[in-house]
Amino acid sequence: xxxxxxxxxxxxxxxxxxxxxxxxxxxxxxxxxxxxxxxxxxxxxxxxxxxxxxxxxxxxxxxxxxxxxxxxxxxxxxxxxxxxxxxxxxxxxxxxxxxxxxxxxxxxxxxxxxxxxxxxxxxxxxxxxxxxxxxxxxxxxxxxxxxxxxxxxxxxxxxxxxxxxxxxxxxxxxxxxxxxxxxxxxxxxxxxxxxxxxxxxxxxxxxxxxxxxxxxxxxxxxxxxxxxxxxx
Ligand SMILES: *Cc1c(COP(=O)(O)O)cnc(C)c1O
Numbered sequence: 612x613x614x615x616x617x618x619x620x621x622x623x624x625x626x627x628x629x630x631x632x633x634x635x636x637x638x639x640x641x642x643x644x645x646x647x648x649x650x651x652x653x654x655x656x657x658x659x660x661x662x663x664x665x666x667x668x669x670x671x672x673x674x675x676x677x678x679x680x681x682x683x684x685x686x687x688x689x690x691x692x693x694x695x696x697x698x699x700x701x702x703x704x705x706x707x708x709x710x711x712x713x714x715x716x717x718x719x720x721x722x723x724x725x726x727x728x729x730x731x732x733x734x735x736x737x738x739x740x741x742x743x744x745x746x747x748x749x750x751x752x753x754x755x756x757x758x759x760x761x762x763x764x765x766x767x768x769x770x771x772x773x774x775x776x777x778x779x780x781x782x783x784x785x786x787x788x789x790x791x792x793x794x795x796x797x798x799x800x801x802x803x804x805x806x807x808x809x810x811x812x813x814x815x816x817x818x819x820x821x822x823x824x825x826x827x828x829x830x831x832x833x834x835x836x837x838x839x840x841x842x843x
Pocket of ligand 1 (some may be wrong): 670
């Protein structure tokens with residue numbers, strides 16, 4: 612179930628039953644971030660309830676640690692049990708891969724998936740058997756300095772803000788959430804949408820059809836200017 616408001620979230624909780632909660636750290640289309648503090652305050656009203664908190668930080672988890680927003684991922688401030696971060700987004704892996712980071716307690720208390728012919732249990736994620744992708748992701752993370760990651764993070768966030776301000780200048784409805792590198796906006800003509808292969812979404816509250824631009828490291832200001840000029 613997906614909730615827009617903490618009150619809706621609270622209504623869905625069933626006292627006496629455990630809650631599995633996934634916090635979004637950057638939704639795919641709009642780059643929205645769940646307010647952990649507010650949602651944790653709701654959960655705190657039910658001290659008997661068993662709660663597992665997972666964070667979906669597929670894209671944002673790559674860059675947020677290198678920004679002034681890093682505290683939103685600090686477990687000492689808002690505790691969570693696990694987090695998933697894609698390798699093929701911010702880190703630029705050339706094949707699907709990801710990081711799943713969890714507490715030792717969770718790791719040691721998995722539901723054992725026993726494989727009879729191995730006479731063992733398998734502490735791994737299904738379909739994650741590539742021998743090379745973990746090494747490649749490890750290589751990227753270890754051969755990029757903190758300063759380089761920080762520079763990339765600053766670049767994409769600054770450029771997203773610049774893009775949003777350019778939309779504002781030409782009076783084209785556009786939005787940018789806090790901590791986000793994803794600018795979403797009123798969907799342009801089919802011709803332009805097709806040319807840039809823009810992903811579609813729909814939100815009645817914002818006037819209907821939408822598109823977005825995820826400002827990744829390779830999205831240059833020149834490229835964005837060309838797009839804005841076409842829109843104009
Ligand atoms: C991309 C994305 C996913 C999917 O992650 P994959 O690692 O590509 O499977 C999940 N959640 C969010 C918020 C995403 O942006």
